[in-house]
Amino acid sequence: MNFNNLPIGLFDSGVGGLTVMREVARLLPNEDLVYLGDTARVPYGTRSPEAIRKYTLEATAFLLKEKIKLLIVACHTACSHSLEILQERCPVPVIGVVRSGFEKLMLKAHGKRVAILGTTSTIGSGLYQNLILQQYPLTEVFPVACPLFVPLIEEGLLDHPATKLIAEHYLHVLRNKHIDAALLACTHYPLIRPIIQQAIGPEVTLIEPAEAAAREALNYLTAAKLLRPKKQPHLQFYATDDPEKFSRMAKLFFGSEVKKVHIANLFKGD
C-alpha cells in the first residue's frame, strides 16, 4: 500500500476549522483532504472537558476509518482538552492548532507579554497559559475569553458596529498592558481580524495558528517522504448534522463553495 496517496484528516467542532483546511490546501495543493465538522454538537467551547474528550475521540475514530496518513485537530477547544490523549492513542501523527499557534506566538513575542483570545473553554482549560509558563516562565500571559465572537461571525456580522462594541467589551482590559503579540486561539477569529486589531491596539502583532499548522503538516510530510505526487486533489467534507447549513457557511470559512457535504454518524462510526 502506498501511504503517500492517503488523505490528511482534519477535524473541528463545526465550520471554523475550514480556515485551517484552506491554509493546508494552499500549502499542500496535491493532498487529498477529508474534513469532519461535528456540527451536531457545536459549539464545544461551552461543554465540559469530559464531553469534549469523548467527542474528540469519536471524531478521530471516524477519520481513522477513512485511512488518513495525518490528523490535524483544527479546533482549539478539542486540542485544549484532548491533544495529549490523542497523541497517546492515535496510530497516525497528530498536529494540533494549539501547539502550532503557541510556537509561532512565542517566536513573535520574544517571550515577553502575550495575550490569548479564545472560547470560554479554551481559556478555562489553562492549556496555553501552562504551555507558555512551562517553557517561558518569565512571560506575562493575559488570557481573555471572547464567547460572543463565534456567534457574531456565524451571523456574518464581520464588520458590524455591534461586533466592534463586543470586541471593545472583551479587549479593553488589554489596552495599556504593553502586549507584544496576541494569539487568535479560535479558528473563527481571523474573519474579524481587523476589528480585533482595532480593539486591541495597532501595536499588537496578531498570530493566526492556521498557517502555522499547515506549515507543520508540510514539514512533517516532507521529512517523512509522505507527500502525494502532483495530482488533482480530492476534497471531502463530512458534517454530523445539517449538511445544507455547513455547505452555506463553508464559503465564508473555506473561501470557495462546497457543494457536496456528507452526513457522518459518529455514534455508529459509519
Add this chain to the structure above:
Amino acid sequence: MNFNNLPIGLFDSGVGGLTVMREVARLLPNEDLVYLGDTARVPYGTRSPEAIRKYTLEATAFLLKEKIKLLIVACHTACSHSLEILQERCPVPVIGVVRSGFEKLMLKAHGKRVAILGTTSTIGSGLYQNLILQQYPLTEVFPVACPLFVPLIEEGLLDHPATKLIAEHYLHVLRNKHIDAALLACTHYPLIRPIIQQAIGPEVTLIEPAEAAAREALNYLTAAKLLRPKKQPHLQFYATDDPEKFSRMAKLFFGSEVKKVHIANLFKGD
C-alpha cells in the same frame, strides 16, 4: 397510587426553560417540579429537525422515568418540531409553550398583524406561521429570527449597547409595519424585554408564553383534580452536561439560586 403527588416535568434544551419553571412555581406553589436541561446539546435552535425530534424524545423518556403527571415542553425549538409526535406518544398530557403562546398572542392581537421573534430553527420550522394562518387566515404574520439574542443574554449583556444594536439590526424591519402584538417565542427573550420593546416600538404588545403555559398547567390540573395538596414542594434540577454552569446561570433565569444540579444521562436513560 396517588397521582396528585407526582411531579410536573419540564424540559428545555438549556437553562432558558427555567423562566417557564419560575412561572409554574409561582402559579402552582405546592407542586413538585423536575426540570431537565439538555445542556450537552444546547442550542437546539441551530440543529436539524430530525436531531431535535430525537433529542426531545430522549428527554421525554428520561422525565417519564421520574413518574411525572404532566409534561411541559419549555423549549420553543423542541415544540416547533416535536409537539405532535410527543402528544401522540407520551402517556401523560403535554403542554407546549408554543401553543400556549400562540393562544395568548391571538387574543391580544385580535387576529390582525403579529410578529414572531425566535431562534433560526423555531422561525424556520414555520410552525407558528402555519398555526396562525390555519385559524386566522387574514392575519399578517412577520416572523423574525434573532439567533444572537441567546448568546448575548447568556453572556449577561442584558442592557449593553451591543445588545441594543443587535435588536435594532433584527427588528428595524418591523418598524412602520403597524404590528399589534409580538410573541417572544424563545424562553430567553423576556430577560431583554425592555431592549426588544424599544427596538420594536412602544405601541407593540409583547407576549411571553411562560405565564400562559403555567396557567394552562393550572387549569388542566384543577379540572383533572390532580393538584397536589398544600405541602412544601420539592424542586429537582437535571442537566446533561456541566451542572456547575447550569447552577451559575440558574440565578439569572430562575430568579433564585439552584445549588444542587444532577447529571442526567439521556443515552443510557438513567
